Amino acid sequence: MIVQNTLCDQCGTCIAVCPEDALMLNEHALIIDHDKCTECMLCVNICPVAALEKKQ
Amino acid sequence: MKKRWDIIVVGGGPGGIFAALEAAKKGKSVLLLERKREMGVPVRCGEAVGEKDLRSYVDIDPRWISAEINSFIIVLPDGREVKLKSNIYSGYIINRDIFEYDMAARAAEEGAVIRLKSNVQELILKENGSVAGVRTMEAGEMREYYAGIVIAADGVESRIARQAGVGTALKPEDIEPCVQITASNVRLPEKALYLYVGFCYAPGGYAWVFPKANHCANIGLGINGKYSRVSRPVSAYMENFMQRFFPDASVQRYVTGGVPVSTNLKPLTKKNLLIVGDAGRMVNPLNGGGITHAIYSGIQAGKTAAGTCEAPGKAAKYFSQYERNIQKKFGKNHEHQYRIKDVVYQLRDEDYNRIGAEVLNIDIRKRSFLTVFRHVVKHRPEFLGDVLRAFTGI
Ligand SMILES: Cc1cc2nc3c(=O)[nH]c(=O)nc-3n(C[C@H](O)[C@H](O)[C@H](O)COP(=O)(O)OP(=O)(O)OC[C@H]3O[C@@H](n4cnc5c(N)ncnc54)[C@H](O)[C@@H]3O)c2cc1C
Ligand code: SF4
Ligand code: SF4
Numbered sequence: 001m002i003v004q005n006t007l008c009d010q011c012g013t014c015i016a017v018c019p020e021d022a023l024m025l026n027e028h029a030l031i032i033d034h035d036k037c038t039e040c041m042l043c044v045n046i047c048p049v050a051a052l053e054k055k056q
Numbered sequence: 057m058k059k060r061w062d063i064i065v066v067g068g069g070p071g072g073i074f075a076a077l078e079a080a081k082k083g084k085s086v087l088l089l090e091r092k093r094e095m096g097v098p099v100r101c102g103e104a105v106g107e108k109d110l111r112s113y114v115d116i117d118p119r120w121i122s123a124e125i126n127s128f129i130i131v132l133p134d135g136r137e138v139k140l141k142s143n144i145y146s147g148y149i150i151n152r153d154i155f156e157y158d159m160a161a162r163a164a165e166e167g168a169v170i171r172l173k174s175n176v177q178e179l180i181l182k183e184n185g186s187v188a189g190v191r192t193m194e195a196g197e198m199r200e201y202y203a204g205i206v207i208a209a210d211g212v213e214s215r216i217a218r219q220a221g222v223g224t225a226l227k228p229e230d231i232e233p234c235v236q237i238t239a240s241n242v243r244l245p246e247k248a249l250y251l252y253v254g255f256c257y258a259p260g261g262y263a264w265v266f267p268k269a270n271h272c273a274n275i276g277l278g279i280n281g282k283y284s285r286v287s288r289p290v291s292a293y294m295e296n297f298m299q300r301f302f303p304d305a306s307v308q309r310y311v312t313g314g315v316p317v318s319t320n321l322k323p324l325t326k327k328n329l330l331i332v333g334d335a336g337r338m339v340n341p342l343n344g345g346g347i348t349h350a351i352y353s354g355i356q357a358g359k360t361a362a363g364t365c366e367a368p369g370k371a372a373k374y375f376s377q378y379e380r381n382i383q384k385k386f387g388k389n390h391e392h393q394y395r396i397k398d399v400v401y402q403l404r405d406e407d408y409n410r411i412g413a414e415v416l417n418i419d420i421r422k423r424s425f426l427t428v429f430r431h432v433v434k435h436r437p438e439f440l441g442d443v444l445r446a447f448t449g450i
Binding site for chain 1 (some may be wrong): 091092093098100171177191193211212213214215217218224225226227228231233234235264282285286289290310311312313314316432
């Protein structure tokens with residue numbers, strides 16, 4: 001997963017649905033733990049502003 | 057900075073602030089950790105609260121009030137407005153930023169210490185699973201703080217409880233992704249909560265227009281998570297909505313957010329951890345209101361934590377009392393609202409239009425929520441069981 005920081009508003013909605021606890025916010029950005037992520041796409045689909053996408 | 061505290065509160069929203077305030081009032085040493093750079097902002101919230109509800113927790117300072125609200129208007133998919141009887145709602149659109157600033161200052165006056173730009177990365181767990189403290193990142197530096205009791209008031213993301221072993225991840229259908237703007241130059245005929253219902257606006261959710269002072273308004277839209285797609289995110293629905301109803305509005309604030317619309321989390325405690333507000337999924341799943349739920353649970357958690365510090369032997373008793381108090385206050389209620397939500401959001405746009413047309417034929421003085429539901433049942437009798445259960449509490 002990758003996050004476009006210009007779009008992300010750091011609201012935490014994606015974190016709430018991530019089944020793997022692979023997402024967290026720090027003081028200024030969303031951080032993705034690629035080791036934990038299973039690419040289930042739940043976060044990508046829930047984001048209100050489509051700031052997340054699957055890494056090609 | 058002191059390392060050892062009686063109580064650590066993670067998160068400085070209304071839940072965390074009221075928890076810290078309550079525990080500090082009882083003379084405990086309290087550290088509140090907040091990731092953001094400023095208390096109260098950004099305001100990810102429609103800021104609507106019931107007047108009686110808010111007053112039951114705190115003396116209301118007029119500076120908190122942006123607008124007083126006294127009516128309720130449902131806007132149908134066909135654009136017609138159904139106004140419900142007057143005084144069906146008495147509430148405010150508050151300035152949450154000012155409110156939280158003030159309440160945080162009160163907590164500090166009582167002795168709580170608030171630390172900003174402090175991101176709690178993880179819990180420090182003991183071997184028996186209880187919480188020893190937290191590890192934070194502050195300006196690139198890792199720090200540790202220890203406490204006898206930790207209160208998780210970390211909002212919708214709810215990672216703290218998760219680390220203690222409470223499953224807080226929400227299914228997509230149990231969360232509403234939202235976009236909200238605060239707009240100026242919005243002229244509204246009534247001091248009302250305007251709710252726009254129907255798939256055409258917001259599938260599985262609704263759009264809202266809440267008037268603020270000086271012709272400003274909080275205008276937002278949330279859809280059910282199961283309809284949210286990267287190809288059509290909430291922002292796209294919001295753009296359509298604004299084009300259709302408020303093409304000339306200026307935007308002063310743009311925020312996103314997620315509203316949990318599940319039933320309350322169970323359990324709300326784990327060992328020496330108490331879970332508060334959105335982190336405990338305490339939002340009313342039908343209307344998305346959660347400010348006063350966070351306040352109530354914050355106060356209860358603050359009391360519970362302080363009491364437990366004084367009498368550690370009674371920890372189990374106090375903690376189960378916390379759980380019971382929350383469930384009694386809104387646990388059952390939210391289970392009913394959750395079922396009503398399922399009914400309401402299954403209605404089709406034609407249903408809404410037809411039901412609305414019938415309600416419009418009724419004398420406005422008789423248009424209550426119950427009347428509206430009676431008409432829902434008339435059109436979709438298969439919902440009768442759910443609606444009855446929801447209203448009678450069986
Ligand atoms: C768009 C939208 C509109 C809404 N409209 C209304 C409304 O009109 N009326 C109403 O009653 N409710 C409304 N709600 C719900 C309401 O905003 C929440 O229920 C309420 O804010 C919950 O308070 P809280 O203290 O539990 O959490 P929050 O207010 O979310 O506070 C949690 C805090 O914890 C901090 N935090 C999180 N993790 C960490 C960490 N690891 N370390 C440090 N700090 C952390 C966050 O930065 C945040 O400040 C709305 C919500 C949204 C998204
Ligand atoms: S849901 Fe979207 S906007 Fe919100 S934190 Fe996640 S990526 Fe950012
Ligand atoms: S794709 Fe799934 S596992 Fe990966 S970060 Fe998103 S929600 Fe978590």
